[in-house]
Amino acid sequence: MNNCKKNSIFVLFVTLLVLSGCCRQTQVILLPDQDGTVGAVTVANKQGSVDINKSGESTVVANALSAPKKPTQLSIEDVHKQYSELLATLPDQPKHILLYFLSGSTQLTDKSMELLLTVPALIESKDSQHISVIGHTDRTGDEEYNLRLSTKRAQAITDMLIGQGVAREFMTTTSHGEENPLVKTEDNVAEIKNRRVEIIVR
Amino acid sequence: MGKILKVLCFFAIFTLIPATSYSSLATVGVVKSVTGKVTVTNADNSSSAAYKNMKIFEGDTIKTGASSSVGVLFDDDSAVSFGPNSSMKVQEFMFNPVEKNLSFVARFLHGSFSFISGQLVKLAPEKVRLETPDATLGVRGTKLIITVE
Numbered sequence: 001m002n003n004c005k006k007n008s009i010f011v012l013f014v015t016l017l018v019l020s021g022c023c024r025q026t027q028v029i030l031l032p033d034q035d036g037t038v039g040a041v042t043v044a045n046k047q048g049s050v051d052i053n054k055s056g057e058s059t060v061v062a063n064a065l066s067a068p069k070k071p072t073q074l075s076i077e078d079v080h081k082q083y084s085e086l087l088a089t090l091p092d093q094p095k096h097i098l099l100y101f102l103s104g105s106t107q108l109t110d111k112s113m114e115l116l117l118t119v120p121a122l123i124e125s126k127d128s129q130h131i132s133v134i135g136h137t138d139r140t141g142d143e144e145y146n147l148r149l150s151t152k153r154a155q156a157i158t159d160m161l162i163g164q165g166v167a168r169e170f171m172t173t174t175s176h177g178e179e180n181p182l183v184k185t186e187d188n189v190a191e192i193k194n195r196r197v198e199i200i201v202r
Numbered sequence: 203m204g205k206i207l208k209v210l211c212f213f214a215i216f217t218l219i220p221a222t223s224y225s226s227l228a229t230v231g232v233v234k235s236v237t238g239k240v241t242v243t244n245a246d247n248s249s250s251a252a253y254k255n256m257k258i259f260e261g262d263t264i265k266t267g268a269s270s271s272v273g274v275l276f277d278d279d280s281a282v283s284f285g286p287n288s289s290m291k292v293q294e295f296m297f298n299p300v301e302k303n304l305s306f307v308a309r310f311l312h313g314s315f316s317f318i319s320g321q322l323v324k325l326a327p328e329k330v331r332l333e334t335p336d337a338t339l340g341v342r343g344t345k346l347i348i349t350v351e
Contacts, residue, residue: 031316039341061334090282091234092234132277
């Protein structure tokens with residue numbers, strides 16, 4: 001009887017340990033990005049929720065059964081030191097290149113033509129095999145026409161890049177027609193900034 | 203004989219359906235750096251060693267060994283780096299602004315990570331969810347360190 005009691009206390013103890021997740025926890029630290037912008041994170045579970053929104057602010061969650069702890073302020077210098085390798089492993093942001101076209105055509109403006117010629121070198125320097133070419137139009141003309149035009153534009157740029165030695169299999173060509181404008185306009189408005197092909201080099 | 207054929211057809215259909223749905227998965231990201239031992243396990247449970255410029259798909263689990271690390275760039279420009287002995291699953295990833303199919307759910311199972319948010323956080327922050335076994339992170343930008351012990 002005594003033994004049985006001891007056993008059940010032991011089982012209860014182990015169960016509590018497991019439930020409290022004694023050996024595990026989550027920590028979240030907020031850092032500024034390259035241009036110094038600091039975002040915000042809400043850390044939440046069924047027990048509660050905590051916002052962190054300052055540079056170096058951190059919260060710890062002991063387990064799913066306890067609420068996130070009140071935020072603490074860490075020294076950015078210490079965080080950078082402690083996680084230097086982790087932060088250095090973050091891939092560089094991909095490069096977005098915007099090329100602009102003459103109205104209704106697949107012909108690039110002179111300036112964009114110059115820019116296009118720099119793209120193969122960029123692809124090589126990033127050792128990229130994952131390049132998106134996305135065509136867009138402005139809202140002159142109907143949707144169907146614009147989808148066709150943006151496809152033609154993206155294809156024209158893809159062909160030019162192939163001509164400059166970029167491997168076809170590294171490129172994905174898509175078109176968004178007039179659906180994804182850089183500058184929002186009313187229908188049938190000509191807007192050079194929307195007549196574009198975006199190249200993303202990852 | 204006809205019965206057997208019918209049964210075979212039945213099974214053939216059911217085994218072919220999942221096969222085609224796997225192959226239709228789109229790339230969601232790319233491995234940009236690898237140090238040490240890093241494996242990627244697909245949604246169909248096949249594993250392979252990670253390499254630079256390897257494509258990542260929805261459902262992949264990426265795992266680093268001791269003294270290993272990996273850097274992954276996602277199609278919306280978000281990026282994740284893994285420290286040693288770390289494991290994360292890309293539960294959901296959809297980045298199609300035209301059709302408004304947007305979502306990013308990542309499960310940080312164990313280890314240390316840094317994360318930079320991308321266009322999904324800008325376009326639909328409510329659709330981006332970073333999960334750990336202890337909590338869920340709603341991200342409104344930008345750079346984070348997440349450790350799961």
